[in-house]
Amino acid sequence: MSSFVTGATGFIGRFLVSELVDHREGPIFVLVRQSSIHRMETLIQQWTAGSTKTKVIPVVGDLSQPGLGVDPAWVAEHANKIEHFFHLAAIYDMTADDATNDAMNVDGTRYALELAEALDVKCFHQVSSVAAAGDYHGRFDESMFDEGQPLPSPYHRTKYESEKIVREESKVPWRVYRPAIVVGHSETGAMDKIDGPYYFFPLIKRMRDNLPSWLPLVGIDLGDTNLVPVDYVAKAMDHIAHLPDRNGEAFHLVNPEPQSTIEMINSFCAAAGAPRFATPIDRSLTAGATGLLPSALRPNRIFNALVRTAPAHLILDQTLGRAGIPAEVVGHSSFSAVFDSKATTKALAGSGIDVPDLESYARALWSFWEENLDDSTAKDKKTRSALKGKHVVITGASSGIGKVTALKVAQAGGIPVLVARGKDKLEETKATIELRGGQAHVFPCDLSDLRAIDDLCERLSSELPSVDFVVNNAGRSIRRSLKLSHDRFHDFERTMQLNYFGAIRLIMGLMPKLHEQRSGHIVNISSIGVQTNPPRFSAYVASKAALDAWSNVVASEVVGHGISFTNIHMPLVRTPMIAPTKMYDKFPTLSPAQAADLVIKAMVEKPHEINTLAGNAGAVAHTFAPKAAFRVLNLAYQVFPDSAAAKAKTGPTEAAPEVAPAPEAGTEGAGGRESEQILMARLFPGVHW
Template sequence: MAIFVTGATGFIGRHLVPELLANREGEIHLLVREGSAAKVEVLKRRWQAAAPDADIDRLAVVTGDLTGERLAVDPEWIAEHAGSVDHFLHLAAIYDMTATEEQNEQLNVGGTQEALALAEALEVGCFHQVSSVAAAGDYEGLFDETMFDEGQSLPSAYHRTKYESERVVREQSAVPWRVYRPAIVVGHSETGEMDKVDGPYYFFGLLQRIRDLVPGWVPLVGVDLGDTNVVPVDYVAKAIDHLAHLEGRDGEAFHLVNPDPQPAIGLINTIAAAARAPRFVVPLDRSLTGVASAVLPSALRPSSLLRAIADNGVGRLVLDQTIGRLGVPPEVLGHVSFVPVFASRRTEQALAGSGLAVPTLEGYADKLWGYWEEFLDESIRQDKDAVRALAGRHVVITGASSGIGQATAVKVAKAGGIPILVARGLPNLEALRDQLELQGGEAYAYACDLSDMDAIDALTKQLGEDFAHIDYVVNNAGRSIRRSLRLSEDRFHDFERTMQLNYFGAIRLIIGLLPMMREQRHGHIVNISSIGVQTNPPRFSAYVASKSALDSWSNVVSSELVGDGISFTSIHMPLVRTPMIAPTKLYDRFPTITPAQAADKVIGALVDRPHEVNTHLGNLGAVAHTLAPKTAFRVLHLAYQVFPDSAAARGDSGRSEGEQMALARLLKGIHW
């Protein structure tokens, strides 16, 4: 028997389809708009890469449209497949609190009616409606899976159409049905993957701005807005797959929710902790505000007041000009918390034995923040200087498969640039390219071992043939070795390997692209150097020397190439939390910047083209070495004694963690 899926390219759908491939047999029909065929091909590549053994040929595309009669599916296809579809999974809908009344009505209610008509024509075994807890509206009290029409008020078009679409299924379906009501669905609990900014993500940009302006230890005053409920998309997808194929559960609804409601301010603080931003403190104890909320009329509760302000013309204007400018739509404010408390005992019983349970937000909040900051932050699109400098430009980025290179590629693509992704591993590059294409960007992937001079020559030759111009190069690929000289005396290859990649590979790439840049009379090279070049930390002699060599080479050739319109920027980057530093477990506790913050420095270098990008601490280190070198060396020797060698990091050091962290925080960003 076959499965029919609408909304397969949507957020839940793109995680549900792999579950169906892995756990179910038969053909899987994916309803796709004609204009989304390319998106399906990208998703197929991603699904295949994630599960090489999956039979991707079982996926069959069916062209249609949510607004058409019977979803605009070809009548001949319907006649051919009638009676062969066992499960019809209807996920396609609009999940957006800012959508208009007309959009919600057409896609949520009208789409469900036409999906039901198609399901009936196909004589399916069961129609599965993916609804939302929004159908409960502002019901006060415990709302369980057996409840539906309880006289609840429906405060928005989204709530109303979610209720109406579920009512259509319950009252009009001629085939057996099941309903799934997810809470607010956030990113994947293991990867953080999310498809768009919605729900709590609207507040991420605000947290980012606060983090960049206010030290993380400064408490901020918050307001208890009640409870919310979020679940990761992987839990929702796995649960739907399991529940849809249980015997004897037709005519039931299932709550895909966190069984323990989460205070809205607690959720924000959990994300703030992941972002290393200040946390909000509620002046009144939660138990007191809870009692106060219970006795207040619903119209006077914080969420209701916010909703009333957002619905008022003057209030809306004020909100548009304040939080609206920070990326928070005013209409979202009234829906930051839920009035109902959602029971899920029946769902938990149905999932018993499956191993499926909602993970705690604290366990994956860092994944949500990291993915948003790297892939979903749209602020660069409003940066007119960045868009002007990068739109339509080809930007070669080495080490693009992760870390700083990956984050830079995303920002370049969002600004309208065309990243040319270079690294050793082609699968990771292709996955990033597909991700950028799904977000509407354009990118190209080239595998190259940048420690192999012949491979670099072949790459530059290929780039010259494939592109009419190369406008920027970001030399990001690098190798770091943290080892004292005492432990490197019989490991001369430590110095050879770092020089080969960090110095020889970088200049070989630049030299190979110079003829094209000379001919086009412009080009800018950004070298990702290190704060260590300015501060000379112990145990990094191999790494810092290779970065210093690249700095010196760039400084010399800059005067030779400036007449050709070619310029250089060296970024003396502080410690960044990337895969390169992951082997040094000592760094797990260190204050660092994120790859996205590092990428912001790279974008600034591409746009403004300064000779150097430094930190205050790096400049201070350089001045100290110039004015008082002996004192600087004594301070560094103290650090050499406090921080252990790699072997000692396993527990042989006599120094306390407190000493290490104190020095790490005092001299934030330096590699120790």
């Protein structure tokens, strides 16, 4: 069973090819421009890693050429040998102009069909879109196509016309797939471009960073939208394409339950920690009244018609446009049609493939955007000026804060030098950076081994032209009360070994290089605990306090050579370090991207310290009212009990991960105590309880 795929390097295409590799046998031919061969080879390695039954073979061609520009000799050799031809190459962009839409969506489909007919494939699979329904009002089922619907944009028009070409001109059997708005992977959040709801993310980020999350905002009921994750679309297409006796049908790859646009936005606001919108009048109260109005006079239709006018576009471009939201997106943020997907539901019955609720994966989408697609770092001139071409050594760069910091450094034109124990994860991060046009270096090292650090410093000093920044991010956290630590002195030894001795060994090893350069800036990821002294973190806080004190002393000795330090008293961050402590899921936390933004700020502005309001309040309380401060902390000690994991008796030989998880909080916090815990967490946000 062989397949041919256009648009394999595109978003949906990459995931479809992955599904074909995992579930089908036989060669998969993928169309690729000559200039993109290198990128395709990288993708092929990712698709086929560990697979021996399927081969992915590039075929050089061009979507803009008749027959896709494929060599006639290749066509003759493979005629009658390809069963499935998947045509995904197209423009999926509401803001694209007429010429681009026509060339990619209409002409591209006609040329793909030419090639499929020359190959005499068994079935041509056309990836259309629900946009083909245009501004149809009412229920639009999978048997419907030409219903006289208005086509309000070049995107809608060309999606309709390309599907019409397949329906009316194809000489081979066909199937059509109409996805709704396709967003990132429901588990990883992976996405490759800004489109659809992603245009609203920068505005949500601004709200998150400048407004309290509890502040209610007034929203407008913009009607219903429809989102589906890319993994659902790819799995559904693969499954339906290989079902017998379904030729000549269309399938709606949509959420069977339409999603309110305002609820969709609020899901992402909740994931980001931003304030949410409330609609003053519930649509259930107005549905009856508006239902009596002629369709042309209903509020949603009037609103959508207005925002698509030239004057409205001008106003939107000068308002929302400045926040990165194109006017075209506002005008098409909701659907007038309700997409019936009974045929798709029936075709997928028993496969286990269905659409997850947006609430279950909104955080994954937001986190991936914030860590990978948010380009605010690249747009900041001051940041680019400070980091462009600079070598930034980052420890603990395999995940969490370190990884996201590396991505942001590369985005600003810097060269991250990735240091951690796991080489494979570092190589993955390096590959990601290089695919985006950046540069990175990988230096694996066990930072709990002082001799290994010495070797690392020697290599960094000799192999890099400069060491401009050092970010001491790798760390170990242990949450355990003193009463449970009497036979666990190794807890204190291990935290000091990595958090203190490892960090200063690295700095001292690089000091000759920094003195030679007469420049260099060290950023230490310290902890809010140094300022607040939370109970049960004596081993962790002591190690971070030691690093703070050492850096403060050394800073005065080396400042004359242009060497400086910043200590970031980092609040609680949602990283692998805290993931096992489930009570933290309900606490206010920074995302890794927010923490990485603080690291970028430390490198650009080079302040002596970066603190939070809660951390400063804790430091002031300990200075001016120490007895009261310890009373409050003792209350927290009673409210947050030791966990079952902390009480476990484990010996000094247990493994020492580079980033050790804080233990689970156990079940003692159930009921009323849980509400006390959440109250404490909100009163003192970011503190490690």
